[in-house]
Amino acid sequence: MLAGSPLVVALAASCNGMPAGPRAGAVEPIHQNGPARSGGEVQTAPTAVIAALPARVGEWTRAPEVRRIEAATIFDYMDGAGEIYLAYRFGHLDVIEYAAAPGDEITVELYFMESADDAFGVLSMDWGGEPVVVGQPSLSGEAEEWPRALYGGGLLRLRSGSVYARIMGVRETEASKQAVLDLGRAIATASQASPAPQLARALSGTVGAGWRLRRDSVCFLRSHLVLNSAYFLSQQNILNFWHGVDGVTARFDGPPERPATARVRVVLVRYPDAHLARQAATRFRQAYLPETQRGQGIEEASVVRIEDGWVGVQRRGRCLALALECPEREDAVAFVQAGLESLGEGEASHE
Amino acid sequence: MSESRRSLTRRDFVRVGTGVAVGASLSGLTWAQPAAQAKRSAVVTLVRHADVLTAGHQVDSGLLDGMLAEAVKSVTGKGSAQEGWRSLVSPKDVVGLVPTRALAPTHDELVAAVRSALVAAGVPESNILNVQNRKAEVGSCTALICMPGLKAHWLTGIGTVFKNYIMFGDTPSAYHDENNDRLGEIWLLPHVKGKTRLVLVDALRPLCDKGPQVDPRYLWDYKGLLAGVDPVAVEAVGLKIITARREALKGEPWPLSPPPLCVAMADRRYGLGTSKLEEITINRIGWAEGALV
Numbered sequence: 001m002l003a004g005s006p007l008v009v010a011l012a013a014s015c016n017g018m019p020a021g022p023r024a025g026a027v028e029p030i031h032q033n034g035p036a037r038s039g040g041e042v043q044t045a046p047t048a049v050i051a052a053l054p055a056r057v058g059e060w061t062r063a064p065e066v067r068r069i070e071a072a073t074i075f076d077y078m079d080g081a082g083e084i085y086l087a088y089r090f091g092h093l094d095v096i097e098y099a100a101a102p103g104d105e106i107t108v109e110l111y112f113m114e115s116a117d118d119a120f121g122v123l124s125m126d127w128g129g130e131p132v133v134v135g136q137p138s139l140s141g142e143a144e145e146w147p148r149a150l151y152g153g154g155l156l157r158l159r160s161g162s163v164y165a166r167i168m169g170v171r172e173t174e175a176s177k178q179a180v181l182d183l184g185r186a187i188a189t190a191s192q193a194s195p196a197p198q199l200a201r202a203l204s205g206t207v208g209a210g211w212r213l214r215r216d217s218v219c220f221l222r223s224h225l226v227l228n229s230a231y232f233l234s235q236q237n238i239l240n241f242w243h244g245v246d247g248v249t250a251r252f253d254g255p256p257e258r259p260a261t262a263r264v265r266v267v268l269v270r271y272p273d274a275h276l277a278r279q280a281a282t283r284f285r286q287a288y289l290p291e292t293q294r295g296q297g298i299e300e301a302s303v304v305r306i307e308d309g310w311v312g313v314q315r316r317g318r319c320l321a322l323a324l325e326c327p328e329r330e331d332a333v334a335f336v337q338a339g340l341e342s343l344g345e346g347e348a349s350h351e
Numbered sequence: 352m353s354e355s356r357r358s359l360t361r362r363d364f365v366r367v368g369t370g371v372a373v374g375a376s377l378s379g380l381t382w383a384q385p386a387a388q389a390k391r392s393a394v395v396t397l398v399r400h401a402d403v404l405t406a407g408h409q410v411d412s413g414l415l416d417g418m419l420a421e422a423v424k425s426v427t428g429k430g431s432a433q434e435g436w437r438s439l440v441s442p443k444d445v446v447g448l449v450p451t452r453a454l455a456p457t458h459d460e461l462v463a464a465v466r467s468a469l470v471a472a473g474v475p476e477s478n479i480l481n482v483q484n485r486k487a488e489v490g491s492c493t494a495l496i497c498m499p500g501l502k503a504h505w506l507t508g509i510g511t512v513f514k515n516y517i518m519f520g521d522t523p524s525a526y527h528d529e530n531n532d533r534l535g536e537i538w539l540l541p542h543v544k545g546k547t548r549l550v551l552v553d554a555l556r557p558l559c560d561k562g563p564q565v566d567p568r569y570l571w572d573y574k575g576l577l578a579g580v581d582p583v584a585v586e587a588v589g590l591k592i593i594t595a596r597r598e599a600l601k602g603e604p605w606p607l608s609p610p611p612l613c614v615a616m617a618d619r620r621y622g623l624g625t626s627k628l629e630e631i632t633i634n635r636i637g638w639a640e641g642a643l644v
Binding site: 288 | 359360365529560567608
């Protein structure tokens with residue numbers, strides 16, 4: 001079963017460049033607001049967003065109070081669900097209520113995240129729903145590859161700058177939908193449009209012989225809890241995620257000549273420095289691919305056949321690329337190579 | 352617990368041939384040894400009524416009372432609901448009701464219906480407490496009715512029966528994140544063990560993804576109650592309903608992620624019941640359309 005072998009991949013120089021995070025060799029402590037900012041630096045002022053919310057929308061009148069929820073109190077507000085936001089770099093939450101009649105309220109939740117990437121990350125946990133246009137196009141002028149706002153069942157979820165918002169009407173009607181969308185537009189108008197995280201934008205649309213990226217599977221993340229929600233890898237944090245790490249996971253579907261069930265999962269991670277990436281690669285191998293520890297001299301790159309296909313893993317500088325469930329060895333090689341190139345693009349643009 | 356026992360990976364599921372779609376089955380894992388080897392069986396009752404919710408999702412309390420009565424009769428095998436309740440609790444019991452308070456909560460109407468049924472069975476009103484989030488009061492209870500809402504959970508796969516007692520643990524956070532497979536342990540704590548007389552799951556309007564923070568796209572009017580005395584079996588049937596709903600929504604396999612380890616571990620590590628559907632008999636009562644099990 002085991003067929004471990006070195007993977008030789010041409011290394012682009014960019015991932016070996018100077019890291020943006022802590023000095024090489026230093027183990028950065030985990031703290032709430034990590035130092036690495038690979039992108040999405042847009043920060044949105046809470047006062048501007050709240051001021052943009054109208055006193056009245058349709059039949060609904062805004063309550064004067066703004067309820068402030070901090071990280072320390074988030075579980076009082078949403079018992080059992082606060083981890084979603086704390087898994088990203090959460091600043092605070094402001095809650096504003098609109099009421100028409102008893103039992104007919106609209107709740108506006110404004111999550112002020114540290115960066116636009118964090119806001120994208122929360123939205124990327126679920127791309128389901130009806131895409132709606134609520135704001136101006138990205139300042140970059142690039143085509144939007146992912147919607148900024150999604151509506152379904154009375155709930156509008158959107159990202160705008162570093163704000164992630166949930167706007168929910170208790171009773172869904174045409175009027176409540178219109179009001180919810182109007183509130184979404186007000187939020188989007190008050191915050192600066194920003195592109196998707198570089199790591200997500202750099203993903204190749206196709207890899208190898210016709211493998212196609214499922215854009216609705218792309219999830220930007222900084223936490224193994226979010227990874228496990230998208231794709232269960234391990235109970236433990238075997239890739240050493242924390243707030244200073246940029247990660248993305250996505251699924252690729254096979255070309256037409258492959259079985260309909262053919263798919264590959266990629267996980268790409270950029271650490272603050274090469275030392276932390278090396279630590280993560282080692283931990284991943286110990287936990288997930290112990291075969292590669294058995295004296296084969298494989299350290300930086302592996303392609304291993306396991307129970308559900310081929311796994312490719314390679315570290316380059318501060319970047320780590322994984323490809324899982326690959327049907328063929330060459331698929332694993334192609335996905336790891338493409339992943340490192342995607343990570344490398346980010347390094348180049350970062351520098 | 353050793354580190355190696357705790358580091359469960361995707362490969363563990365693939366090795367035992369279940370993929371991650373069926374988190375309730377981990378029979379091939381050497382460290383998830385069964386607490387009991389004997390052949391087991393369990394009965395779970397599913398009662399549904401097409402009209403218990405209005406188009407606006409409001410509960411018809413009269414119909415719900417009837418569904419509850421049918422559930423208790425089926426679980427206990429008694430001829431009337433009152434006899435059934437009397438076989439579960441005595442007038443001397445101090446009964447703790449444990450509804451779900453979180454964002455996909457147990458319907459108030461169901462809590463009220465259970466309370467009324469207990470009073471009708473002879474339990475004094477003053478002996479019926481709502482003990483959710485009140486660990487200190489659980490010790491004084493002689494009986495518990497576990498009555499969570501049926502929902503998926505983004506950290507535990509499913510967040511229904513076993514998650515419902517999380518506040519009864521000494522340190523609830525010790526059961527969060529990668530330690531959620533230990534949730535069954537709470538049911539064996541001295542102030543909890545052996546007190547649960549009935550597991551009654553509110554499946555009127557379950558949530559099949561990303562709970563507990565509600566996204567209405569994942570709520571649906573299932574209009575059911577699940578009941579039984581084996582908490583693992585009730586959770587396993589609820590898990591089957593949620594899984595089937597997810598696949599129906601997406602039109603392709605859509606496994607819960609992370610896999611619901613707490614269900615398998617409640618069975619194999621803590622011996623609280625059976626998670627194997629082949630060992631569970633489902634008594635179906637009422638509306639059959641869209642039952643999913």
